[in-house]
Amino acid sequence: MRHNTICWLGSLVVAVLLAAGCGILHQSSEEKRAEEARVATLVQQQLDARQFVVSIEFMQPRRGAMQAVTSPYSVTVDGSHLKSHLPYMGVAYNVPYGGGKVLTFESEIEEYGEDTSRHDRRIIVFSTDNEEDYLIYKLTVFNNGRADLDITAKNRESISYRGHVDPDAFSE
Numbered sequence: 001m002r003h004n005t006i007c008w009l010g011s012l013v014v015a016v017l018l019a020a021g022c023g024i025l026h027q028s029s030e031e032k033r034a035e036e037a038r039v040a041t042l043v044q045q046q047l048d049a050r051q052f053v054v055s056i057e058f059m060q061p062r063r064g065a066m067q068a069v070t071s072p073y074s075v076t077v078d079g080s081h082l083k084s085h086l087p088y089m090g091v092a093y094n095v096p097y098g099g100g101k102v103l104t105f106e107s108e109i110e111e112y113g114e115d116t117s118r119h120d121r122r123i124i125v126f127s128t129d130n131e132e133d134y135l136i137y138k139l140t141v142f143n144n145g146r147a148d149l150d151i152t153a154k155n156r157e158s159i160s161y162r163g164h165v166d167p168d169a170f171s172e
């Protein structure tokens with residue numbers, strides 16, 4: 001009889017813990033959806049204001065495999081100002097002795113355009129001249145904040161990056 005009571009109490013404890021766990025999972029799911037909605041709203045507001053930071057996680061050289069980046073690399077757009085801090089791997093055709101600025105520089109954005117025809121992403125294309133090279137940045141930002149960046153340069157091979165828009169970079 002005592003063994004049956006212990007088994008029954010053990011089963012009851014397990015049932016209570018499972019029920020509590022399901023409540024936590026349900027709450028976490030709701031919190032996750034709320035956080036996704038918050039991120040999507042902040043990202044869209046930043047893109048509308050042309051004030052955003054893209055944090056880079058991976059780079060894809062034209063020749064070779066995708067690689068994770070270990071340092072905090074990013075691209076910052078603040079109005080018509082661009083701050084580019086990116087690693088580069090590839091062939092350079094015509095650059096200053098020592099390599100020059102590569103993709104780490106600050107300059108003004110010359111042209112800026114957007115394609116918002118797709119409901120799940122925005123495509124932003126802007127160009128700049130950093131005194132050494134003419135560069136075109138093509139940024140695809142998805143609603144969840146994920147971002148793909150393709151850079152085409154006049155004097156270097158193109159390169160691609162993957163990362164995310166930092167939703168809290170320009171928030172007050």
